[in-house]
Amino acid sequence: MPDKLIELSTAQEIIYLWVARMIFSSLEFLKTIPFKDVYIHATVLTLKGKRMAKSLGTGVDPLDLIDKYGADATRFGIIYQLSREQQAIKFSEDTLKASRNFANKLWNIGRFINDYQTIKKSKDQKSLSLSDQWILSKLNRLVDSLTKKLENYQLGEASRELYEFIWHDFADWYLEISKIEKTKSKSYILNTCYLTLLKLLHPFMPFVTEEIWSRLNQSKALIISEWPRAEKKLINPKVEKEFEKIRTEQNIKEYLEKLHL
Structure with missing residues (x-):
């Protein structure tokens, strides 16, 4: 395992609860930051704008999507919908269909x-x-x-x-x-x-x-x-x-x- 991570990918809701605490702890005990960059990925919403979550019953199982469209089409289709400037994306299976094509x-x-x-x-x-x-x-x-x-x-x-x-x-x-x-x-x-x-x-x-x-x-x-x-x-x-x-x-x-x- 490397001494230091270069990137960390995480969700915006745990920036203070987890990311900031890791930085504080690392600076206190190791005198260095634990990673160079933090990639805050977007929150995934339904087409109606509701947050996708298993607890809310609005989530989609990635394994079901993979069975339906294939692993690469699912991966590419989700990435295709991302934008670094947007904090949330409305997930659509249409992009996965296009990715399969x-x-x-x-x-x-x-x-x-x-x-x-x-x-x-x-x-x-x-x-x-x-x-x-x-x-x-x-x-x-x-x-x-x-x-x-x-x-x-x-x-x-x-x-x-x-x-x-x-x-x-x-x-x-x-x-x-x-x-x-x-x-x-x-x-x-x-x-x-x-x-x-x-x-x-x-x-x-x-x-x-x-x-x-x-x-x-x-x-x-x-x-x-x-x-x-x-x-x-x-x-x-x-x-x-x-x-x-x-x-x-x-x-x-x-x-x-x-x-x-």
Whole structure:
């Protein structure tokens, strides 16, 4: 057991009854504080605003939720609803349902990338199309942003940003573009993005990401893999702005038809 905890997670109602007393006692007898940071998590309420508690009959058994939606979907769905600025959240199972669909989406993305064998892997920077440069820029911006958010305990904000990128930027746009725009670097970029996203998602959905990772012939388990580092040189605001203009003016179908022509 370590001599000192770095973080303590607790509820707001015991800040004075427990957290403050631990600090006072540690300062008195050990001349040091027992932990560096205290994360005060939100109070969970029902949709009607009542406090969730077993004694009040308003609680929900997490084991029932896990049986219904899966462990990762339950975990991600709860985290998704968090906000560091809010002292209370109204719990909704709708987010857990969406998280279960999100987990299925991850599998489908993996199957698509695994079947993407028409192009030899290459990381030739000269062959990058606008969409390639865009997704790499957005990915590295995401890595930088998520790292900072997690360091600042912005768990809900981080999960929502990750969800938006995977579902909308990566799946809805880049994967669809990859079906038609077959550049030499496409396969390499798809794999690079997917592996990086599994690493970023692992703290939120550890079981499904580890299972997918184990099927990708990686040298070591995901849980002991290095956290991604943002390549700042690949972040290109000009490219992002140019591609966002396309996304604003055209839907994905129109863009793909244009590429096909």
